[in-house]
Amino acid sequence: MISTRKKIVVIADQLIRSIGYNAFSYADIANKLNIKNAAIHYHFSTKADLGKAVIEETREKFNQNTKTWEDLPLIEQVKAFIEMYRKNEKNDCICFMGSLGSDYNSLPDEMRAELQIAHDEITTWLITRFDEGKKTGEFNFDESSVEMSNMITSGLLASLILERVAKADNLEKMCETLIKRIDKNYSYGK
Amino acid sequence: MISTRKKIVVIADQLIRSIGYNAFSYADIANKLNIKNAAIHYHFSTKADLGKAVIEETREKFNQNTKTWEDLPLIEQVKAFIEMYRKNEKNDCICFMGSLGSDYNSLPDEMRAELQIAHDEITTWLITRFDEGKKTGEFNFDESSVEMSNMITSGLLASLILERVAKADNLEKMCETLIKRIDKNYSYGK
DNA sequence: TGACTTACTTACTAATAAGTAAGTATATTT
DNA sequence: AAATATACTTACTTATTAGTAAGTAAGTCA
Numbered sequence: 054m055i056s057t058r059k060k061i062v063v064i065a066d067q068l069i070r071s072i073g074y075n076a077f078s079y080a081d082i083a084n085k086l087n088i089k090n091a092a093i094h095y096h097f098s099t100k101a102d103l104g105k106a107v108i109e110e111t112r113e114k115f116n117q118n119t120k121t122w123e124d125l126p127l128i129e130q131v132k133a134f135i136e137m138y139r140k141n142e143k144n145d146c147i148c149f150m151g152s153l154g155s156d157y158n159s160l161p162d163e164m165r166a167e168l169q170i171a172h173d174e175i176t177t178w179l180i181t182r183f184d185e186g187k188k189t190g191e192f193n194f195d196e197s198s199v200e201m202s203n204m205i206t207s208g209l210l211a212s213l214i215l216e217r218v219a220k221a222d223n224l225e226k227m228c229e230t231l232i233k234r235i236d237k238n239y240s241y242g243k
Numbered sequence: 244m245i246s247t248r249k250k251i252v253v254i255a256d257q258l259i260r261s262i263g264y265n266a267f268s269y270a271d272i273a274n275k276l277n278i279k280n281a282a283i284h285y286h287f288s289t290k291a292d293l294g295k296a297v298i299e300e301t302r303e304k305f306n307q308n309t310k311t312w313e314d315l316p317l318i319e320q321v322k323a324f325i326e327m328y329r330k331n332e333k334n335d336c337i338c339f340m341g342s343l344g345s346d347y348n349s350l351p352d353e354m355r356a357e358l359q360i361a362h363d364e365i366t367t368w369l370i371t372r373f374d375e376g377k378k379t380g381e382f383n384f385d386e387s388s389v390e391m392s393n394m395i396t397s398g399l400l401a402s403l404i405l406e407r408v409a410k411a412d413n414l415e416k417m418c419e420t421l422i423k424r425i426d427k428n429y430s431y432g433k
Numbered sequence: 434t435g436a437c438t439t440a441c442t443t444a445c446t447a448a449t450a451a452g453t454a455a456g457t458a459t460a461t462t463t
Numbered sequence: 464a465a466a467t468a469t470a471c472t473t474a475c476t477t478a479t480t481a482g483t484a485a486g487t488a489a490g491t492c493a
Contacts, residue, residue: 057470075265076349078450092471094452147345154404155337155345159266165408172408200420203413207401208394214344215397218355218362223393230390247440268480282441284482438491443484450479455472462467 058096060086066107070146074104074156074164101161104153108167111149112174119178127186131205131235134179135228138209142224147213150175150206176202194234205231248286250276256297260336264294264346264354291351294343298357301339302364309368317376321395321425324369325418328399332414337403340365340396366392384424395421 064085068077079093079100086092097103118137122130141148153160153168160168179202186192194201212227254275258267269283269290276282287293308327312320331338343350343358350358369392376382384391402417 072349073263073265073346075263076346079452080449088470089472090451091453091473095469095471098452100451145348150408151401151404152345154408155342156263156266157404157407158335159262168408169410172405176409196420200416203402203405203417204398204420207405207417208397210404211341211397211401212393214341214347214400215362215393217347218340218344218358219366220359226390227393227397230386230394269482270479278440279442280481281443281483285439285441288482290481434493436491436493439489440487441489442487445485446481446483448480448482451477453474453476455474457472458470460467460469463465 057086057088057092061093061096061103062106062110065103066110066149067144067146069104069107070141070149070152071144073152075159099161101163104161104164105167108149108153108164108171112167112171115171115174127182127189127191128235131179131182132232135205135209135231138213138224139228141213142216145217147217148210151210151214154210175206179205192235201235204234247276247278247282251283251286251293252296252300255293256300256339257334257336259294259297260331260339260342261334263342265349289351291353294351294354295357298339298343298354298361302357302361305361305364317372317379317381318425321369321372322422325395325399325421328403328414329418331403332406335407337407338400341400341404344400365396369395382425391425394424 061082064082065077068081079090082093083090093103097106118133119130122133125133138148150168150172153164157165157168176199180198183192183198183201187198196204208227208231209224212224216223251272254272255267258271269280272283273280283293287296308323309320312323315323328338340358340362343354347355347358366389370388373382373388373391377388386394398417398421399414402414406413
């Protein structure tokens with residue numbers, strides 16, 4: 054039995070990543086769950102609260118995921134990260150950072166703060182992998198860890214957005230390009 | 244004497260790229276121009292019409308720009324393209340493709356169609372430069388022209404978005420990274 | 434001079450938004 | 464059994480939205 058509260062967050066997350074934070078309303082969620090508008094206000098008194106909860110949930114899931122990858126080789130961890138984005142393709146969703154980042158200037162303060170934390174967690178995780186991999190010799194590319202992290206997050210974020218506009222399979226190619234570049238600079242067998 | 248119609252488009256463009264299409268209203272524009280709400284409906288009967296006009300205006304400006312670069316060396320043309328994005332930094336605006344692309348699923352049909360044309364024009368222009376440059380030997384990178392074009396548009400689009408969330412000068416670094424990569428694969432003196 | 438066009442304003446409408454106050458059924462606790 | 468908490472519904476309010484209908488002042492044209 055999944056709680057209504059949890060269901061609300063899941064649907065809000067999909068709505069944010071499919072039509073955007075400013076385009077969805079409490080009515081959209083209420084209709085899908087066959088409950089009344091006010092029931093959502095019972096769980097999340099303001100839309101900002103709900104938006105914040107969506108980001109928190111996303112952060113939690115990210116941290117759980119990275120934990121399960123902990124014992125994999127560094128390159129597999131990074132590949133698993135890239136793989137996460139492929140799942141968005143099928144349900145016509147972009148990533149939460151692409152959706153909420155582009156609406157940043159019209160977002161309530163609580164959401165902005167939470168989004169910053171999320172961004173920091175993601176980039177820190179990536180940079181840490183690359184730094185460590187360079188030390189152990191698993192990675193050896195020209196770019197700095199920061200540059201490589203930016204290249205990956207930027208490439209994936211933008212590909213999901215542009216995939217909608219252009220009808221090409223932008224994301225698929227981007228994933229390949231990124232993995233190719235990481236692989237090329239990876240010392241197999243240590 | 245700049246026409247009211249033109250002023251409306253300019254302000255709508257700024258609003259779209261600063262707070263997003265779904266977050267601005269006719270009242271925002273009316274207030275800034277000290278005219279009434281209905282005056283905007285006189286020029287653009289629906290919000291979709293206005294949105295479409297903004298994209299058309301952006302396309303026109305892009306085509307004018309590329310025309311003035313026509314006689315420059317290919318590498319300078321591409322650098323001029325990248326340079327365009329730097330201008331957005333100061334007024335806290337993202338690019339129109341990043342803003343409208345992330346709202347694509349909640350956009351009216353006319354705007355979607357126009358956005359697709361704009362995307363096609365931009366990528367076609369970039370790919371044409373790279374293809375030509377490869378033929379003349381001015382460019383010689385491993386990536387395909389399509390990959391290189393995607394890397395540039397994705398990198399710039401995403402950097403403008405992430406610049407807001409992270410407080411680092413994401414765009415500046417991305418411009419440098421991209422230009423470095425293009426320069427490295429450029430045969431100076433033919 | 435009179436008809437018509439342009440670029441608006443005034444004064445609305447209908448729909449939808451987020452949010453609230455008060456009530457209710459069901460389960461849990463004391 | 465009484466009190467309380469949980470998870471809602473019913474019935475609202477207030478604000479804002481895109482959009483419209485009718486009127487007007489200033490210019491243009493025949």
